[in-house]
Amino acid sequence: MTQQIHIVEDDVAFGKMLTTFLERKGFDVSVSLSGEYARKMISENTFDLLITDLKLPDDSGLALLEFARKVSPNSKVILMTGYAEVDTAVKAIKKGALDYISKPFRPEELLMIIEEDSLKNTTAENSTSETAVSKSAENYEIDEQNQVSEKPNFVVGISESSKKFNEYLRLVGPTDMCVLIQGESGTGKEVAAKAIHDFSNRKNQKFVAVDCGAIPKEIAASEFFGHVKGSFTGAVNDKKGHFEAADGGTLFLDEVGNLSYENQIQLLRALQERRIKPVGSNSEINVDVRILSATNEDLLKAVSEGKFREDLYHRLNEFSIHIPSLHERKEDLFMFTEYFLAEANSSLGKEVAGLSKEVEEAFKNYAWPGNLRELKNVIKRSVLLTNSKLIPLEVIPSEVLFSEKRQKETVDFSKESNEKQLILNALKEADFNKTKAAKLLNITRKTLYNKLELYKIEL
Numbered sequence: 001m002t003q004q005i006h007i008v009e010d011d012v013a014f015g016k017m018l019t020t021f022l023e024r025k026g027f028d029v030s031v032s033l034s035g036e037y038a039r040k041m042i043s044e045n046t047f048d049l050l051i052t053d054l055k056l057p058d059d060s061g062l063a064l065l066e067f068a069r070k071v072s073p074n075s076k077v078i079l080m081t082g083y084a085e086v087d088t089a090v091k092a093i094k095k096g097a098l099d100y101i102s103k104p105f106r107p108e109e110l111l112m113i114i115e116e117d118s119l120k121n122t123t124a125e126n127s128t129s130e131t132a133v134s135k136s137a138e139n140y141e142i143d144e145q146n147q148v149s150e151k152p153n154f155v156v157g158i159s160e161s162s163k164k165f166n167e168y169l170r171l172v173g174p175t176d177m178c179v180l181i182q183g184e185s186g187t188g189k190e191v192a193a194k195a196i197h198d199f200s201n202r203k204n205q206k207f208v209a210v211d212c213g214a215i216p217k218e219i220a221a222s223e224f225f226g227h228v229k230g231s232f233t234g235a236v237n238d239k240k241g242h243f244e245a246a247d248g249g250t251l252f253l254d255e256v257g258n259l260s261y262e263n264q265i266q267l268l269r270a271l272q273e274r275r276i277k278p279v280g281s282n283s284e285i286n287v288d289v290r291i292l293s294a295t296n297e298d299l300l301k302a303v304s305e306g307k308f309r310e311d312l313y314h315r316l317n318e319f320s321i322h323i324p325s326l327h328e329r330k331e332d333l334f335m336f337t338e339y340f341l342a343e344a345n346s347s348l349g350k351e352v353a354g355l356s357k358e359v360e361e362a363f364k365n366y367a368w369p370g371n372l373r374e375l376k377n378v379i380k381r382s383v384l385l386t387n388s389k390l391i392p393l394e395v396i397p398s399e400v401l402f403s404e405k406r407q408k409e410t411v412d413f414s415k416e417s418n419e420k421q422l423i424l425n426a427l428k429e430a431d432f433n434k435t436k437a438a439k440l441l442n443i444t445r446k447t448l449y450n451k452l453e454l455y456k457i458e459l
């Protein structure tokens with residue numbers, strides 16, 4: 001079926017360009033120029049995908065995202081952001097957006113995100129059979145001593161913190177303990193949960209991952225415990241819930257801190273009694289499920305503020321694992337880079353050999369607020385745009401080069417080639433406005449003028 005896409009963009013020309021591109025790729029596309037019109041459209045139609053600008057004259061992309069999650073929970077949302085808005089975009093991902101894309105971007109980059117998501121969905125659909133096992137099982141193999149070990153395609157890392165948390169995965173894996181995995185968005189919490197499952201004797205049973213942040217509280221009970229036909233409007237068939245689907249295996253509750261208080265009580269009851277009752281049913285079903293959960297917020301603080309039940313917190317947290325942010329494990333950066341580069345080359349049919357020296361520097365200096373997910377995205381988009389052996393600075397998104405989140409040791413201005421390229425990038429980014437470009441570079445206007453002269457950059 002043709003996918004219905006709705007674009008919310010007040011820049012008429014840009015919206016038109018995206019529409020034409022996506023229509024050529026076979027999508028059914030409509031556009032809103034304002035938040036008000038977009039809200040009307042979202043209420044009256046069911047779109048598969050909503051692509052919205054973060055800044056609208058009468059609204060914000062974040063508010064639209066929240067609105068869409070309420071009135072049309074099945075619609076995916078991609079946010080288009082300016083270069084300095086990565087933090088907000090990361091917030092958007094936490095609120096349930098599929099992804100974000102920083103402007104300026106080429107339409108091919110957007111298509112890549114859309115196609116990657118459809119691919120994921122197809123894989124997910126194909127793996128709903130009773131015998132399906134976790135995808136991350138592919139990440140491990142049995143060695144000669146019959147020990148489970150990582151294949152090279154699962155990056156363990158060389159930093160002390162990575163070694164430690166991977167050791168914890170190994171240790172807690174074979175137990176039946178409930179594990180709470182904590183870490184910033186994109187650090188690899190789901191990958192870690194799958195690894196725990198794969199180290200357990202449930203590894204040949206199902207691993208069911210549930211994004212608690214994406215379930216509206218009204219239907220959470222039916223999602224977790226299932227329902228019987230006719231139990232509420234819209235319940236046209238009996239439906240199995242996640243607990244039953246994961247019976248014998250592992251249930252991974254992602255963003256568990258987002259569950260409403262009422263849903264927390266229901267979950268606690270199910271965990272204590274190891275029995276569930278589908279909505280509208282009179283009989284209970286025994287379930288044997290190991291619970292792993294993850295959060296990127298401070299759950300203990302949520303407990304002290306009365307937003308998260310303390311008894312549930314202790315149930316879920318029989319063992320806790322903290323995944324370090326990429327910023328805290330900089331030693332692993334280039335291992336992950338190599339891995340994601342190989343992955344991007346193979347999926348895009350390219351043969352990019354590595355990063356240029358300047359890009360390497362920029363990567364080292366960036367704080368990576370979106371962690372491994374951001375690194376993976378940046379590399380994939382850059383590989384797509386690279387036509388040389390090494391990834392050049394020009395294809396790197398400007399937030400990586402100029403974000404306020406960059407660490408203090410900023411750009412190595414001692415290297416002339418770096419400096420000239422960075423100045424050119426900043427000028428481009430600032431639409432050749434020198435005051436803005438100087439600000440981006442964190443130098444005075446006068447210094448910028450001197451440097452323009454030094455490098456013979458004519459404007």
Ligand SMILES: Nc1ncnc2c1ncn2[C@@H]1O[C@H](COP(=O)(O)OP(=O)(O)OP(=O)(O)O)[C@@H](O)[C@H]1O
Binds near residue numbers: 093153154187296
């Ligand atoms: N050890 C690893 N080796 C290789 N790739 C990894 C590893 N850990 C994470 N990744 C990749 O990084 C990306 C982010 O991982 P994941 O989805 O597990 O993060 P998350 O912490 O669950 O994110 P969120 O908080 O947004 O739910 C994924 O594409 C994943 O495949």
